[in-house]
Structures are given as C-alpha cells and as structure tokens.
Amino acid sequence: xxxxxxxxxxxxxxxxxxVVQHVSTGALEHDRIDALLQEAHERYADAxxxxxxxxxxxxxQADPDLFGIAMSHVGGSVHTVGDCDYQFSIQSISKMxxxxxxxxxxxxxxxxxxIGVNNTGMSFNSVMAVELNNGHPMNPMVNAGAIATTAxxxxxxxxxxxxxxxxxxxxxxxxxxxxxxxxxxxESLANERNKALGRLLKSYGRLENDPHDAVDVYTKQCxxxxxxxxxxxxxxxxxxxxxxxxxxxxxxxxxxxxxxxATVASNGLYERSGEWLFEIGIPxxxxxxxxxxxxxxxxxxxxxxxxxxxxxxxxxxxxLAIGQxxxxxxxxLFASAPEKPGSGxx
Numbered sequence: 006x007x008x009x010x011x012x013x014x015x016x017x018x019x020x021x022x023x024v025v026q027h028v029s030t031g032a033l034e035h036d037r038i039d040a041l042l043q044e045a046h047e048r049y050a051d052a053x054x055x056x057x058x059x060x061x062x063x064x065x066q067a068d069p070d071l072f073g074i075a076m077s078h079v080g081g082s083v084h085t086v087g088d089c090d091y092q093f094s095i096q097s098i099s100k101m102x103x104x105x106x107x108x109x110x111x112x113x114x115x116x117x118x119x120i121g122v123n124n125t126g127m128s129f130n131s132v133m134a135v136e137l138n139n140g141h142p143m144n145p146m147v148n149a150g151a152i153a154t155t156a157x158x159x160x161x162x163x164x165x166x167x168x169x170x171x172x173x174x175x176x177x178x179x180x181x182x183x184x185x186x187x188x189x190x191x192e193s194l195a196n197e198r199n200k201a202l203g204r205l206l207k208s209y210g211r212l213e214n215d216p217h218d219a220v221d222v223y224t225k226q227c228x229x230x231x232x233x234x235x236x237x238x239x240x241x242x243x244x245x246x247x248x249x250x251x252x253x254x255x256x257x258x259x260x261x262x263x264x265x266x267a268t269v270a271s272n273g274l275y276e277r278s279g280e281w282l283f284e285i286g287i288p289x290x291x292x293x294x295x296x297x298x299x300x301x302x303x304x305x306x307x308x309x310x311x312x313x314x315x316x317x318x319x320x321x322x323x324x325l326a327i328g329q330x331x332x333x334x335x336x337x338l339f340a341s342a343p344e345k346p347g348s349g350x351x
Contacts, residue, residue, distance in 0.1 A: 017280045018054070018321060021328045027335035028342045033078060033304050034334070041333050042074050042086045045326040050087070055313025055321035058293045063191035067093070067295065067312035073233040074326050077241035078305040081250045085234055092230040093310060094188040096292030097146070097318075099174060099226045100154070101273065102239060104145040105265040106173040107157045109257040113264050119211070120145050120154055122268050146272035146290070149202045155226060156212050156219040163218035170226045177239040179252045182229045189228035196224055233296065233310040240298040240306025250305075266300055277317050285328050286337030297323040301336040 050072055059065035073088035108116050121144050145154040158173075160166035175182045203216030212219055231239075242249045243266055246259035257265075270288040274281045281289060289299035295312035297320055307330055309323035331337050 017277060017284045017328070018315070018325055019284055019328065020049075020052075020325055021332060024329050024332040026332045026337065026340050028340045029335045029337070031303070033301075035078065035080075035082070037334075038076055038078070038084045039086075041330060042076060042084055044333075045329045046072065046074055046086045048329065049322045049325045052322050052325060053313075055315055057312055058314060058318070061188075061192055061195055061293070063188050064094075064294055064312075069311075069313050071295070072311040072322050073309070074323075074330075075233040075237035075308045076305055076330075077234075077237035077250060077308070079241055079245040079250050079303065081253075083234060083237060083251065085237075087233075088310065089233040089308075091310070092185075092232055093294045093296060093312075094185050094227060094292075095174070095182075095229045095231045095236075095296065096227045096294045097151070098231075098236065098290045098292040098296055098298055099170075099229065100146050100151045101243075101265055101269050101290045101298075102174050102177050103151070103158065103170060103226060104154050104268065105177075105243065105257050105261050106170075107145075107154050108261045108264055110159055111157060113260070116145075116154070116157070119157070120150050122271065144268060144272045146269065147275070148199055149206060152199065152203050152216075152219050152223050153206055153211050155223045156214055158222070163215070163222055166218075167222045167225050170222060171229065173256070174226070174229060174239070176249065176254065176256045177242050178231065178235040179238050179249050179254075180235070182231060182235070184225060185228050185230045189225055192224050192228060193221075196220065199223065227292075231296070233308040236296055236298040236308025236310070237306050238308075240300040240308060244300050244302050244304060244306050262302075266302060269300070274319055275317060277319065282339075285324075285331050286339045287327075287331055289327065291319040291323075293318050295320040295323065297327060299327045299331070299336075301334075302338075304336070 057065045071088045075085045075089045077083045158166045203220040206212045207216040243262045247257040266288045273290040291297045296310045300306045311322035
C-alpha cells in the first residue's frame with residue numbers, strides 16, 4: 006500500500022552529499038550514535054518537500070511536521086530523537102516481516118518458487134507485471150507478491166492467519182502491536198485494485214484460499230500501529246540473526262534473515278530500489294504512512310518516520326536522515342577504502 010507513482014523520473018534525494026562516506030569496520034561506534042541521530046534530525050527537520058498520502062483519506066490527515074529517528078543496536082540499546090513514540094500504521098513495511106515469517110514456516114525454496122525474488126521494474130500495484138509473468142507475483146515487496154505471501158501464513162482460517170501475523174510482527178517489535186481500526190476501515194474502502202490482484206492471482210492458481218480473505222488479512226497487517234522505535238527494533242532483529250536484541254527471544258532463523266534482507270535490498274523501495282542501493286547502500290523498506298526501516302546486518306537498524314512522501318511513496322525526511330547516517334556511520338555495504346591509505350594503483 007504505497008503512494009501511486011505515475012512513472013515519474015525523480016531520484017533518491019541526496020542532500021547529504023557533503024557528508025564523508027565512512028567505511029564499515031564491522032561494528033558501530035556506539036558512543037557517537039546519539040550525536041549523529043541528533044545532527045541528522047536537526048538538519049532535516051525543516052525540509053518541506055513531499056506530500057501526504059491523500060489517496061487513503063485517513064493518512065491524508067497526518068501532521069506533516071512529525072519526524073522521528075531511532076536506531077537499535079544489536080547489543081540491545083535503542084537510541085531515539087524526535088517523535089519516536091508516535092504511533093502510525095506500518096503499511097508496506099509489514100511485507101518484509103511477514104515474508105520472513107513465511108520463509109521460516111515453509112522454507113526458502115518453496116517460497117521462492119511461489120513468490121519469487123526479482124524486481125518487476127513496474128509499479129508496486131501493477132496488474133501487467135502479474136499478467137506478463139504468467140500469474141507469478143515476482144517478489145514479496147509488491148502488492149501481488151505480498152498478498153500471496155500473506156496467504157501462505159499458517160492458519161486454517163483467515164482469523165487464525167491474521168492472529169499469526171499480528172503475533173509474529175509483535176515478536177519482531179518486542180511488544181504487542183494493535184490494529185488501527187480507523188486506518189483499516191479507510192483502506193478497506195480504497196483497496197479495489199488489491200482485491201482485483203487477489204482475484205487475478207486466484208485465477209492463475211497462485212492462491213489456494215479465498216482471495217477476499219487474503220486481501221483482508223493483508224489490509225489488516227498494513228494497519229498495525231508501530232512507532233519509529235518499533236521499526237528500529239524490528240529491523241535490528243533481522244540484523245541480529247533473528248534474535249530480538251531487546252527481548253533476547255528468537256523470532257526467525259539467521260538464514261531467514263539473510264534471505265529476507267537480500268530480497269528487501271533488491272525490491273524494498275519498488276522501482277527506486279536500485280537508486281536506493283546506489284546512493285544509500287543498505288537494505289530498506291518504506292511505507293506510505295511515512296516510515297522507513299533500514300537494516301545494517303550484524304550492526305543494527307534505523308527506523309525513521311515523517312509523513313510527507315515523494316512521488317514513489319517514500320518519506321522524504323526519512324530518506325535524507327538515513328542517507329546521512331549511512332555515510333556517517335559506515336553502513337553502506339558497498340563502501341571500501343584501500344587497506345594501506347595513500348597507496349597508489351598497482
């Protein structure tokens with residue numbers, strides 16, 4: 006459930022180009038996290054680009070000035086600045102965590118066969134992408150793939166599947182998550198395209214159960230309330246090999262985390278995913294309510310929230326803040342430097 010892109014040519018915002026790109030050392034400089042979060046928040050708090058997601062009425066009523074950044078370290082500490090305790094609906098960020106739960110349940114090969122891992126190169130809610138691939142949803146981060154993934158959650162009834170989704174995402178967050186009924190009802194009135202995708206998947210034999218039930222559970226999972234603090238902890242659970250660093254409880258296996266982050270890296274920001282990796286360099290997933298979670302494997306995760314979105318449905322302030330932090334903290338997976346500083350070319 007993301008902002009409907011109209012084939013625009015915008016790119017990931019890079020107002021952090023002046024920040025020195027640090028190279029990963031395998032660990033975070035723990036004593037600098039608070040100062041770096043504060044610096045990023047102060048720098049972008051007044052950024053006024055972006056629009057609210059008015060196509061979902063309730064989301065169009067959000068306060069555009071809200072802005073929070075949280076970072077959860079795999080060691081268990083959580084650092085916050087700004088509106089990190091403000092609750093908002095998780096939206097499409099839920100896809101990555103439901104995918105992890107389904108891979109844990111069914112195994113990577115079965116899920117890869119049924120859902121896929123490749124970017125469609127088309128919009129998140131594309132019908133054409135499904136038709137061109139013989140009903141295959143291609144990956145779990147687009148709506149067709151997310152609906153098919155949710156349908157694979159354990160449970161003989163839609164009610165049981167929903168409860169397993171809620172409990173699973175709550176385990177990632179380390180606290181019970183609740184449904185935002187107002188968001189759920191608002192989105193239920195505006196999800197005709199998702200219902201059509203569900204029926205299309207059913208016609209191709211990609212859904213075993215009632216497509217209406219699958220879409221309804223998917224709509225509910227997108228309507229779970231979270232905070233930026235929650236997103237950081239949820240992401241850090243994937244960074245920590247599937248163990249929630251705050252509660253100490255295992256949620257999924259380490260191999261599941263690896264597969265989930267690989268899939269998110271290539272698909273997490275839809276048709277902007279390649280640009281995100283090129284500029285920021287870490288797996289991340291966005292949601293239309295203004296949240297983004299970015300995961301640095303083995304280190305931790307950043308949860309950022311601010312409602313104004315670019316035309317692809319990604320929070321403008323959250324992208325900028327994570328971009329700056331990725332550089333300053335050495336989170337970019339692709340950044341490197343000569344082993345011997347000052348050495349020339351061979």
